[in-house]
Amino acid sequence: MFEVEIYNEDVTLVKTGTAMEDGKPIMWAIAYRIGNILIDAGCPNALDDLKKYADKAEIEEVYVTHPHEDHYGGCSAFSPRSTIYACEPDIKILKDPPVLPEFFQFVWGQPTPLVDVEVLPLGFSVGDFEFEVIPLPGHWQNMVGFYEPHRKWLFSADAVPLPTRKYIAMPEENIPLMVKTMQRIAEMDIDVLFDGHKGPVPSPNEHIQARIDFILDIQKSALNLHEEGKSIEEIQEALGLEGPWYISLTEYRFRIDHFLKSLLFDKAEKRLKV
Ligand SMILES: [Zn+2]
Numbered sequence: 001m002f003e004v005e006i007y008n009e010d011v012t013l014v015k016t017g018t019a020m021e022d023g024k025p026i027m028w029a030i031a032y033r034i035g036n037i038l039i040d041a042g043c044p045n046a047l048d049d050l051k052k053y054a055d056k057a058e059i060e061e062v063y064v065t066h067p068h069e070d071h072y073g074g075c076s077a078f079s080p081r082s083t084i085y086a087c088e089p090d091i092k093i094l095k096d097p098p099v100l101p102e103f104f105q106f107v108w109g110q111p112t113p114l115v116d117v118e119v120l121p122l123g124f125s126v127g128d129f130e131f132e133v134i135p136l137p138g139h140w141q142n143m144v145g146f147y148e149p150h151r152k153w154l155f156s157a158d159a160v161p162l163p164t165r166k167y168i169a170m171p172e173e174n175i176p177l178m179v180k181t182m183q184r185i186a187e188m189d190i191d192v193l194f195d196g197h198k199g200p201v202p203s204p205n206e207h208i209q210a211r212i213d214f215i216l217d218i219q220k221s222a223l224n225l226h227e228e229g230k231s232i233e234e235i236q237e238a239l240g241l242e243g244p245w246y247i248s249l250t251e252y253r254f255r256i257d258h259f260l261k262s263l264l265f266d267k268a269e270k271r272l273k274v
């Protein structure tokens with residue numbers, strides 16, 4: 001699925017996804033166009049439409065927030081005509097994408113390798129806009145967002161996850177670090193948060209705080225139960241956390257115990273190894 005939606009005179013949403021039987025997207029992955037640049041590039045399942053878009057859109061640069069398939073998988077529609085930028089340690093993933101479990105190939109698609117990827121600069125400008133590259137670790141340890149201080153815009157990728165009451169996680173996610181990043185975002189001066197799936201969120205602090213409170217609540221209960229000697233499995237049961245219908249289809253890329261273990265044992269700092 002592919003849709004282009006104008007948000008205001010400066011920002012356009014480029015939405016990609018995969019249709020369910022009812023014709024609605026499973027979930028949108030949203031790339032943002034400002035002038036002749038793109039922030040993220042959508043998912044591989046929309047590659048044909050993205051190629052048609054790339055033919056006329058004259059995108060010069062694509063800035064990738066993190067190497068998950070729904071954010072960089074569309075880059076091959078724009079490369080080599082557009083220059084692709086990503087965080088240095090993640091470039092190898094864009095050049096040699098891991099083969100995804102079948103479920104994710106269905107939901108987003110399998111990215112194809114990119115030949116040329118440049119190292120993300122510390123900042124960049126587009127017309128009158130000046131973007132600062134802001135580290136947003138937690139969901140992915142090298143994830144970045146792009147902040148425009150004059151307009152008070154933050155393009156936040158997956159830093160504030162959807163939905164608010166989500167308690168499944170991937171092994172690479174560090175939930176305490178994600179909370180710290182969200183707390184930092186809440187302290188920033190932001191008029192609009194441009195989320196990678198939810199779209200633009202004006203005055204985002206209530207939305208961010210709801211997510212922080214939900215996680216800290218579970219963490220407090222989980223820590224108490226852990227101190228009582230309960231196992232991860234027992235904690236999950238005591239808190240009544242049940243996985244969504246598709247959890248086994250993810251081949252355990254998403255798990256409730258990844259989320260609980262991270263809450264109990266991870267420090268809010270970058271891991272040396274992913
Ligand atoms: Zn992601």
